[in-house]
Amino acid sequence: xxxxxxxxxxxxxxxxxxxxxxxxxxxxxxxxxxxxxxxxxxxxxxxxxxxxxxxxxxxxxxxxxxxxxxxxxxxxxxxxxxxxxxxxxxxxxxxxxxxxxxxxxxxxxxxxxxxxxxxxxxxxxxxxxxxxxxxxxxxxxxxxxxxxxxxxxxxxxxxxxxxxxxxxxxxxxxxxxxxxxxxxxxxxxxxxxxxxxxxxxxxxxxxxxxxxxxxxxxxxxxxxxxxxxxxxxxxxxxxxxxxxxxxxxxxxxxxxxxxxxxxxxxxxxxxxxxxxxxxxxxxxxxxxxxxxxxxxxxxxxx
Amino acid sequence: xxxxxxxxxxxxxxxxxxxxxxxxxxxxxxxxxxxxxxxxxxxxxxxxxxxxxxxxxxxxxxxxxxxxxxxxxxxxxxxxxxxxxxxxxxxxxxxxxxxxxxxxxxxxxxxxxxxxxxxxxxxxxxxxxxxxxxxxxxxxxxxxxxxxxxxxxxxxxxxxxxxxxxxxxxxxxxxxxxxxxxxxxxxxxxxxxxxxxxxxxxxxxxxxxxxxxxxxxxxxxxxxxxxxxxxxxxxxxxxxxxxxxxxxxxxxxxxxxxxxxxxxxxxxxxxxxxxxxxxxxxxxxxxxxxxxxxxxxxxxxx
DNA sequence: TTCAGGCATAAGCGCTCCTTATGGGCCGTG
DNA sequence: CACGGCCCATAAGGAGCGCTTATGCCTGAA
Numbered sequence: 145x146x147x148x149x150x151x152x153x154x155x156x157x158x159x160x161x162x163x164x165x166x167x168x169x170x171x172x173x174x175x176x177x178x179x180x181x182x183x184x185x186x187x188x189x190x191x192x193x194x195x196x197x198x199x200x201x202x203x204x205x206x207x208x209x210x211x212x213x214x215x216x217x218x219x220x221x222x223x224x225x226x227x228x229x230x231x232x233x234x235x236x237x238x239x240x241x242x243x244x245x246x247x248x249x250x251x252x253x254x255x256x257x258x259x260x261x262x263x264x265x266x267x268x269x270x271x272x273x274x275x276x277x278x279x280x281x282x283x284x285x286x287x288x289x290x291x292x293x294x295x296x297x298x299x300x301x302x303x304x305x306x307x308x309x310x311x312x313x314x315x316x317x318x319x320x321x322x323x324x325x326x327x328x329x330x331x332x333x334x335x336x337x338x339x340x341x342x343x344x345x346x347x348x349x350x351x352x353x354x355x356x357x358x359x360x361x362x363x364x365x366x367x368x369x370x371x372x373x374x375x376x377x378x379x380x381x382x383x384x385x386x387x388x389x390x391x392x393x394x395x396x397x398x399x400x401x402x403x404x405x406x407x408x409x410x411x412x413x414x415x416x417x418x419x420x421x422x423x424x425x426x427x428x429x430x431x432x433x434x435x436x437x438x439x440x441x442x443x444x445x446x
Numbered sequence: 447x448x449x450x451x452x453x454x455x456x457x458x459x460x461x462x463x464x465x466x467x468x469x470x471x472x473x474x475x476x477x478x479x480x481x482x483x484x485x486x487x488x489x490x491x492x493x494x495x496x497x498x499x500x501x502x503x504x505x506x507x508x509x510x511x512x513x514x515x516x517x518x519x520x521x522x523x524x525x526x527x528x529x530x531x532x533x534x535x536x537x538x539x540x541x542x543x544x545x546x547x548x549x550x551x552x553x554x555x556x557x558x559x560x561x562x563x564x565x566x567x568x569x570x571x572x573x574x575x576x577x578x579x580x581x582x583x584x585x586x587x588x589x590x591x592x593x594x595x596x597x598x599x600x601x602x603x604x605x606x607x608x609x610x611x612x613x614x615x616x617x618x619x620x621x622x623x624x625x626x627x628x629x630x631x632x633x634x635x636x637x638x639x640x641x642x643x644x645x646x647x648x649x650x651x652x653x654x655x656x657x658x659x660x661x662x663x664x665x666x667x668x669x670x671x672x673x674x675x676x677x678x679x680x681x682x683x684x685x686x687x688x689x690x691x692x693x694x695x696x697x698x699x700x701x702x703x704x705x706x707x708x709x710x711x712x713x714x715x716x717x718x719x720x721x722x723x724x725x726x727x728x729x730x731x732x733x734x735x736x737x738x739x740x741x742x743x744x745x746x747x748x
Numbered sequence: 749t750t751c752a753g754g755c756a757t758a759a760g761c762g763c764t765c766c767t768t769a770t771g772g773g774c775c776g777t778g
Numbered sequence: 779c780a781c782g783g784c785c786c787a788t789a790a791g792g793a794g795c796g797c798t799t800a801t802g803c804c805t806g807a808a
Contacts, residue, residue, distance in 0.1 A: 228458070
């Protein structure tokens, strides 16, 4: 659309020159304005001259000890100042306003079993930061979604992002004490075979069974019912519906208050872990740095 | 004032990037925005990336077939657009607004005896141009006064200005027919000696007397009374108070209607002339070009 | 008269910003 | 299902804008 192009080009003034004009009009001094803008007096003089040529009229009258605005300059100055105030405000708002809202994409399980219990201390430490949680198991693409930082599970090798390991995604069977009591307690791995297995198709079960020396064929026979999130399976386990295989680190509260028990110390580990990830380019953004430092300290401290 | 400097520098965004942002936000397309701004898509991409780094947050989400504003971008876009509208308006107003007012500095005599009678046709030809006359005999300095164009009398060799000769500042005696009748008509130069000479100390009288073969000693004896402007002396002459030596070209109307007569064809010429002058740099400014072309045609046509 | 303050101007160069070229991702179509 | 088109990202390279330094001029004050 060439007509748009020519229209715009001719309609907008040289911006750098306008910025200088605004400062000079405010100070009524080339030297002072140049100082404010961090450049030399000669540069200011150059820009004003440039702008005057573009406008087609002098903007300042050069009087011996000072300069004054011409009529044309007087007409232009107020609007220009206002425009820059607007621009500066919008820019500042975007800078700090963006800092006021932290969008965290997190896995459902992590959100309900870890963040929900810890986020309070982050809010206390950063009261001006509003946290928006976006829980989904999708692998977020920072370029396509309005997400600042994410919790992911996996191998930790994603390109273009900064990663910090939170904890290993090891896994171990867990069940309610009441369910365990129905068979007189779970003493050894084989006891599990006498109980319902939640999501027996899960590769974790297979890995753990192998590690525990149990026959994996058993699993195949079980009716499959994947709920797709540890939190759901854990709830089923708490309700006594079966044994779930989950990451122990995410259920410390349930273990502590006895809703769940972890019958064996043996944990499986497929090399996966929970990671904190965010775009490398944004590692120094205040709110991202704040969240990173908080969560790493929180993980290390517990 | 270093604190001002740092404040400003950090507060204002990179303007070129902001301009690109405004266009991209309007089109929601890098390619189209780049087209509007007359640059390549790569350049727009570069500037947006730059701005995003400065703001500390992404401004657009890159979706497959289009881009959308992030929250931060949405906050910034309206204010930025408004600011640019303001800027564009102020700039356009200064460009055309400056064209709407033409400040002419002119000699008193020229204003009252030539411009006053001709300016009407200029107004008709350029109805949108308001002309402000600044009559004074000072030599205006375009850098110090808010003047677009000037009429000057002199040798025509001024530095830094464009000059056009309007007519020679030749001079010749003029008087009212009634005064001439009091001595039975003015037939030859010597007749003037029998009449009052207005401003006899004027160098023009001396030059003309010499050219006419009259004794200049006569002039020295006369009581001096310079009025400093031809218009005043001409008025005195019209009132019959004496003989004035003035530039004939400026009194064509008075000659035509008989208020003044020019008894001799002999004119003095000291090499001076009336000139149209204006800053060289502004020779192509529309209103200046308009006035120049008009006055030269007017002079040539009469 | 000299000095200080302020703007204009010239020369020179660095750095921003733009261009060209290329690649990748996604969508529609044959 | 593969291909072409559309759009954005990125890298490398170059041009010109816009800055700096240096200097001069003018004016008003001491």
